[in-house]
Amino acid sequence: MRIWFNRGFSLAPISAAMIAADPTLEVYASVGEGMPTYEGPTETWVEPNLPAAQYVEWAREMVIARGIDILIPTRYRKALSQADLPCRVELPGSIETLALLEDKYEFAQAIEEEPFHLLTTPVATTWQLESSIFTFPQVHGEDAEPCVKPRKGVNGLGFWHLTKVNPTSHLLNPDERKIRVDLYLDAMRAQEVDGPIDELVLMEFLPGPEISFDILAHHGRLLKAVARTKQENGRQRIQSEHPLKDAAARLIELFKLHGVVNVQFRKAKDGSWKALEINSRPAGGVVYGEKVGARIIADWAGLLTGRLTPDSIDRRSIDTEIAISSTVLEVS
């Protein structure tokens, strides 16, 4: 069988893990122009930079020419799933659900009834941000601190903890993501002179730790999960059993998710756990679990091709620690 992933994170090791689990599989990955390609997939294609409708026609030609059986898109999911391509197009949820999960305010609203819900305020103007920060202690408690991030962000970009630090602290130590409230507001006000700001969400800063779950799901049922926790020593703990697994399963059920997705939780000051977001695609870090035998990706391949059923997947228990090291690669 032939599987094709367009874009996405860590496609090379994900493809390699699928092929290792089933050597009869051919797994193709496509990347944007100018992006590095790595060993792992059967072949890596460079995608043309096209608007949705033309991209779909290019994809149709590729599917036919290469005899693709299953397309797993990250880019142009809606257009590709509605295009009636001559192959199966796998999505992790309905188009409506996928759009909802991209929007951090709508996601928070949708889980309002759950114990792991985090009170989240949408912000579209500097004035709204200023007034929400003014009432923040009344709403969230006297010692709660605010943080902001883009309403539709990815990769942690734009996250800032609004707190009492030196006025230049964010310039000297940007990685700490801490900025004084008045300086953040001044920057937003200056930005607004050029036009509307990108919408934000405002919420309580959670001190952590943070847990990232890689999950293999089947039509709303969590089949197996791997919890990854960053340790203070820089390593990651990888566990197949975790106290938050039921909460993760609830999210999978609520949004009827399917395939491999990633769910993130973070611990609040009062010791409760809150859901930060669901990534409706495999997280780059899914390959860490794969290294220690989690078989999230390997079994996903089996389910996609029908070699495995939800009841015949591997369910070995894992509790281990990993360290990450970097290597130098010549890429061109």
Ligand SMILES: Nc1ncnc2c1ncn2[C@@H]1O[C@H](COP(=O)(O)OP(=O)(O)O)[C@@H](O)[C@H]1O
């Ligand atoms: N309420 C919060 N409290 C503390 N840290 C947060 C909070 N929200 C986000 N973060 C930090 O910012 C990172 C990115 O936020 P997240 O909601 O996962 O968005 P994305 O990954 O899509 O950018 C998180 O992994 C976490 O480290």
Ligand SMILES: [Mg+2]
């Ligand atoms: Mg995230």
